[in-house]
Amino acid sequence: MDGNPITPAGMAALRARYDHLLHGERPGIVEVVRWAAGNGDRSENGDYIYGRKRLREIDRELGHLAKRMAAARVVDPASQSASQSEPHKVLFGCTVEIADDDDNRRTLTLVGDDEQDAGQQRIGWSAPLARALRGASVGDVRVVRLPGGEKNWEIVAINWP
CATH class of the missing domain: 3.10.50.30 (Transcription elongation factor, GreA/GreB, C-terminal domain)
Incomplete structure (x- = not known):
C-alpha cells in the first residue's frame, strides 16, 4: 500500500483538529495579542508574549496537519x-x-x-x-x-x- 493510508474516521479527526485551530483557537489568540499590543510596553506584557508564542505553536501545528492531510490517502x-x-x-x-x-x-x-x-x-x-x-x-x-x-x-x- 503506497503513501500514508488513513481511515475515513482518522481523516475526519485530522480535519476537525485543523478546523478547530484555524477557526476556533487562532482567532481568539489573535484578538488577545491585538488587545495586549495596544496596552503599550510589549517587553513585559505577559498576554502579548504568551499570545505570540501560542500563535507560533498553532501555526506550526496547522502546517503539520496540512502536510499530513495532503499526503494521506483515505482507505475505507x-x-x-x-x-x-x-x-x-x-x-x-x-x-x-x-x-x-x-x-x-x-x-x-x-x-x-x-x-x-x-x-x-x-x-x-x-x-x-x-x-x-x-x-x-x-x-x-x-x-x-x-x-x-x-x-x-x-x-x-x-x-x-
Whole structure:
C-alpha cells in the first residue's frame, strides 16, 4: 500500500483538529495579542508574549496537519475487505488477534500512522509489528524484531469492520 493510508474516521479527526485551530483557537489568540499590543510596553506584557508564542505553536501545528492531510490517502477498510480477493489476509484496517509463544493474546487494529493509539489497541501501519503482520493469514507465525529482541506471533483471527 503506497503513501500514508488513513481511515475515513482518522481523516475526519485530522480535519476537525485543523478546523478547530484555524477557526476556533487562532482567532481568539489573535484578538488577545491585538488587545495586549495596544496596552503599550510589549517587553513585559505577559498576554502579548504568551499570545505570540501560542500563535507560533498553532501555526506550526496547522502546517503539520496540512502536510499530513495532503499526503494521506483515505482507505475505507470496509470497502477494502469486500473488494479484495483474499479476505483472510492481514491488510490495512483489519482487526487481528495474535498470540505469542506463551499464548498471551492481543487484539490489534491496523490503522494509519496519524491515528494510532496504543491505549485503544490501534497500531500504525508502519509500526514494526504491523509491518511484520502484513499479508499474513490465520495460522501464520511471524517474527517481529523489536529493540528488546525477536518475538514470534501467531495470527489467531482476522476480522473486518
